[in-house]
Amino acid sequence: MSDVSHRIVSILTANPFFAGFEQDALEKIAAACRQRHLAAREILFLKGDPGDGLYAIRRGLIRIGTMDDVGQQMTMNVLGGGDVFGEITLLDGQSRTADAVAMEDTDMFFLPRREFLS
Helix, strand or coil, rough: CCCHHHHHHHHHHCCHCCCCCCCCCCCCCHHEEEEEEEECCCCEECCCCCCEEEEEEECCCCCEEEECCCCEEEEEEEECCEEEEEEEEHHHHHCCEEEEEEECEEEEEEHHHHHHCC
């Protein structure tokens, strides 16, 4: 297993969603992941975008939020290294329910829904 795959497996095993997965399944999932980099203030996705997969943050910060009824930004969560998000859309494929924006340069892994389901 490569160093990158080992890092992905480490992140996934720390997340309750993946707690019951066998080691070989986690390694297959890690092999399907793609590396992704976002610059500070870069948009990862917006509310309503297609739910295309799951993200695992290696380093950096992602703000999860939305706009309230009067147009003000509401922060729902700030995620950092080791955090995983998008588990629900990985399963149901529904549209994103919030925006995700990098607060600083961020490196992450992306698991496409299509590859997870296969």
